[in-house]
Amino acid sequence: MPLLNTLLRDYGMVFVLLLLCAFFSVVTISDQSPRGEAAAAQVAADIKKSHGPAPQVLLAVGDQPDDAAFASSLERILSAQGARVAAVARGEPKDARQAMETLAAAGTRLDVIACTPAARSWLVFAQVDRDFPALGTPHLLAPRSYRWPNFLKSENLLNITNQIAVIAIIAIGMTMVIITGGIDLSVGSLLALSAVLTARFIRDHAGGVDASAGGMVLCALAAIAACSAVGAFSGLMITRFRIPPFIVTLAMMLVGSGLAYTLAGGQSIYQLPESFIWLGRGADLAGLPNAVVLMLALYAAAHILMSRMKLGRHLYAVGGNREAARLSGVAVPRVLMTAYIVSAALAGLGGVIMASQLKSGSATYGNMYELYVIAAVVVGGASLSGGAGKMPGTLIGAFTIAVIQNGMNLTNVESYTQKVVLGLVILGAVLLDTLRHRHAGTSTP
Amino acid sequence: MPDPPPPLLEMSGIVKSFPGVRALRGVNLRLAAGEVLALLGENGAGKSTLIKVLGGAQSADEGAISLNGRPVTLRSPQEARRAGIAVIYQEFNLVPGLTAVENIFLGRESTRAGFLARTDERRRIDALFQRLGADFDPAVPCRALTTAQQQLVEIAKALAFEARLLVMDEPTAALTAHEVDRLFTLIRDLKRRGLGIIYISHRLEEITTLADRVTILRDGRNVGERPIADITRREMIEMMVGRELQDEFPPRTPALGEVRLEVRGLRRGRAVRDVSFDVRRGEIVGIAGLVGAGRTETVRLLFGADAREAGDIRLDGRPLDLRSPQDAINAGIGLLTEDRKHQGLVLAHSVRDNFALPNLDRLSRHGFVRQPQEREEFARYVDRLGIRIPHQEQHAGNLSGGNQQKVVLAKWLARNCEVLLFDEPTRGIDAGAKYEIYQLLNDLAAHGKAIIMISSELPELIGMADRILVMHDGRLTGEITDARHATQEAIMHLAIA
Numbered sequence: 001m002p003l004l005n006t007l008l009r010d011y012g013m014v015f016v017l018l019l020l021c022a023f024f025s026v027v028t029i030s031d032q033s034p035r036g037e038a039a040a041a042q043v044a045a046d047i048k049k050s051h052g053p054a055p056q057v058l059l060a061v062g063d064q065p066d067d068a069a070f071a072s073s074l075e076r077i078l079s080a081q082g083a084r085v086a087a088v089a090r091g092e093p094k095d096a097r098q099a100m101e102t103l104a105a106a107g108t109r110l111d112v113i114a115c116t117p118a119a120r121s122w123l124v125f126a127q128v129d130r131d132f133p134a135l136g137t138p139h140l141l142a143p144r145s146y147r148w149p150n151f152l153k154s155e156n157l158l159n160i161t162n163q164i165a166v167i168a169i170i171a172i173g174m175t176m177v178i179i180t181g182g183i184d185l186s187v188g189s190l191l192a193l194s195a196v197l198t199a200r201f202i203r204d205h206a207g208g209v210d211a212s213a214g215g216m217v218l219c220a221l222a223a224i225a226a227c228s229a230v231g232a233f234s235g236l237m238i239t240r241f242r243i244p245p246f247i248v249t250l251a252m253m254l255v256g257s258g259l260a261y262t263l264a265g266g267q268s269i270y271q272l273p274e275s276f277i278w279l280g281r282g283a284d285l286a287g288l289p290n291a292v293v294l295m296l297a298l299y300a301a302a303h304i305l306m307s308r309m310k311l312g313r314h315l316y317a318v319g320g321n322r323e324a325a326r327l328s329g330v331a332v333p334r335v336l337m338t339a340y341i342v343s344a345a346l347a348g349l350g351g352v353i354m355a356s357q358l359k360s361g362s363a364t365y366g367n368m369y370e371l372y373v374i375a376a377v378v379v380g381g382a383s384l385s386g387g388a389g390k391m392p393g394t395l396i397g398a399f400t401i402a403v404i405q406n407g408m409n410l411t412n413v414e415s416y417t418q419k420v421v422l423g424l425v426i427l428g429a430v431l432l433d434t435l436r437h438r439h440a441g442t443s444t445p
Numbered sequence: 446m447p448d449p450p451p452p453l454l455e456m457s458g459i460v461k462s463f464p465g466v467r468a469l470r471g472v473n474l475r476l477a478a479g480e481v482l483a484l485l486g487e488n489g490a491g492k493s494t495l496i497k498v499l500g501g502a503q504s505a506d507e508g509a510i511s512l513n514g515r516p517v518t519l520r521s522p523q524e525a526r527r528a529g530i531a532v533i534y535q536e537f538n539l540v541p542g543l544t545a546v547e548n549i550f551l552g553r554e555s556t557r558a559g560f561l562a563r564t565d566e567r568r569r570i571d572a573l574f575q576r577l578g579a580d581f582d583p584a585v586p587c588r589a590l591t592t593a594q595q596q597l598v599e600i601a602k603a604l605a606f607e608a609r610l611l612v613m614d615e616p617t618a619a620l621t622a623h624e625v626d627r628l629f630t631l632i633r634d635l636k637r638r639g640l641g642i643i644y645i646s647h648r649l650e651e652i653t654t655l656a657d658r659v660t661i662l663r664d665g666r667n668v669g670e671r672p673i674a675d676i677t678r679r680e681m682i683e684m685m686v687g688r689e690l691q692d693e694f695p696p697r698t699p700a701l702g703e704v705r706l707e708v709r710g711l712r713r714g715r716a717v718r719d720v721s722f723d724v725r726r727g728e729i730v731g732i733a734g735l736v737g738a739g740r741t742e743t744v745r746l747l748f749g750a751d752a753r754e755a756g757d758i759r760l761d762g763r764p765l766d767l768r769s770p771q772d773a774i775n776a777g778i779g780l781l782t783e784d785r786k787h788q789g790l791v792l793a794h795s796v797r798d799n800f801a802l803p804n805l806d807r808l809s810r811h812g813f814v815r816q817p818q819e820r821e822e823f824a825r826y827v828d829r830l831g832i833r834i835p836h837q838e839q840h841a842g843n844l845s846g847g848n849q850q851k852v853v854l855a856k857w858l859a860r861n862c863e864v865l866l867f868d869e870p871t872r873g874i875d876a877g878a879k880y881e882i883y884q885l886l887n888d889l890a891a892h893g894k895a896i897i898m899i900s901s902e903l904p905e906l907i908g909m910a911d912r913i914l915v916m917h918d919g920r921l922t923g924e925i926t927d928a929r930h931a932t933q934e935a936i937m938h939l940a941i942a
Contacts, residue, residue, distance in 0.1 A: 308814055313814060323788050325791065326750070327782060
């Protein structure tokens, strides 16, 4: 299969990622009970199967939010099926006892008591036929539990994507920089700077908690623009004065972090409107978090840029052989400038998203993020010597890191141990990739 | 009568395969002590693989190697070195930041009580340098040395550890004529001291003057072995290419038009001093001179690759202000650099990407590359130039020198350049591909292009150029208008000035 071969060659890390997912799926298998509407549908089907279409039913649920959804949706389905819901007991065991006493007094016979898994173990239901002989011998029914990995629950999977969105978005710019043969250590600090700037702009200039949507967008754009200016400055130092990128961006990392602390006055800025969390916590498109949608859109655009556009070719050429690119008429300084500006701008965007997720701006955000971002890019197969790397690879790299972190959280690995494991896994993943390339690489005489 | 002593080196039935390629198919080679054996063959004939096997850099799949009659296995460069085999590859193995002394003793530093015995090392090097006639300071970093000096360091490295067998791969590729003379004197001296020397070169004149015997490889097999006295230059070429050769240079009937390129008072530091000349439509102008005479620097100024301090450049009467290669490319000037690997190609990228690089503005719309058009256009040039590649995604680094040069040429032809600057266009290219490149040059000239060609191979300049400019020490020191009847002596006389 040529498609499989291409996938293997370009994105071998996919298999490491799948292997990790499989591993964490196996180790996090546990009992799951359905809740809410899903549970109601299942119980309704069970009732219909065992008692025909028209039994007498008592509903008994606790006082959790899911329980109310379960009760109301079960009541609706049962009525539609033609069953008679004799009573609905919500709250505590004593509410259920009261309901049963009322029903017994009225001489109602019950066929089924439908309840939540928690209510099923209530003492009041232990011996219904002896305590309330008037009700007959009702059958106690609760949603059946099933075995499923905690890792593969849809909330958890969304959680992973949501957590990695910021790192993955910044990794787009980092991939471009690394493909040119450079590095950008300033992204973590620029993230913090952007979060603080966005929050300050909103607090001081857009009306704080009463800020309008347009005002907030302008504030975020201003913060991103400020980060881009830092990126442009780095690019200028690198191209005009030929200072190594490592040193320039190391300096900018300190400058950015220091500025962020100064501007934040050493504390978090939280005077932000409720609606500010739309970007970071909202989920408007088919249940996907907005940050994840934005991330996917940016990756699609970046992939097209790198594989189909002139600028992408130039980035690869500059990283592959700068002198050959220059002598082929590539405007090397402009290409490098673009890479560092994009990297800084995306770090700024990451800051806005993080401020939105946490509904505040703080200079402590993004600490060590540059390292996670670089790790994602490298795990994704880009070469630190430049000229090679792909956007989908970086996305896979980011997910690999997220899955490892999430999996260890689910399996209660201590956070210090997590760092050790993460470090070793990154090394192992890249080692595997290198060996695979060496094996596949054809040497010529 | 006693048996003759076993030869210094005997390699027999050497087979080596790479994925998809059988590089060596049973090669035999003998070398006696005190003998210079020339190893000849086109690129891809298996010479490099054979010496890598000998140097321990690659291990043979089959075959036996014996030294002085004793079988040896050479599994690593260290083992080969211990066995007394020193290989000097075309790209030197020197650490640029270390001095000659440090490089020579690298990995085998002599120590006294754990400290480097520096005076001891230095004394040995001084003795060695004197023997080699090396008159430079061994305490300066190697990056500050000329190519010839670095080569001497490599030779000193081999001798410092008592090599009995010295392999030299294209040792004169980057040397000036004078340096070549000194190298030959040295090789003859080493030979007298009983070293066996395997000498690889594309320059047949060198082989004729230097070697005792020649072994010729083609397609991974031996195709001939003769004492040098019993073989003509023509026979050597014919054995290499496997067919009878008519002429080294294609016939050329120049049709010169009006002046296209005018260069006046070009200047940059000490490298280029007040250089003025013209190139006509349909003309091939050769530039001769020693390495460092300012030839490469001159064409780089014409391409905007370096900034000029003074000078006017006009193309078809229009003055050009070239501040970057982009400006030159937009004006219709193309440069084929002398160093394809470092300046001409992105080796790790596909040949098609390399081809497209200077043409992307033409091949893209609204920033998007029009890939079908790109593929089709490249295919046309692959056809036209006879570039031999399995597919367009082939990495440029995996091609032979001739094919690489054709890819670089395709880059500029697709740009429709009016002025083409060729810096050593046939360096490291085998005889068959050279002829094709010459034909392309003629073809371009016939289409009215103005061509400048730098070459260190004087026969090539005489055979191809209509006019030859000679440079020395940054200046034009002469012009030979009737290039066809120039002699190498006349050119050298001007080049040494």
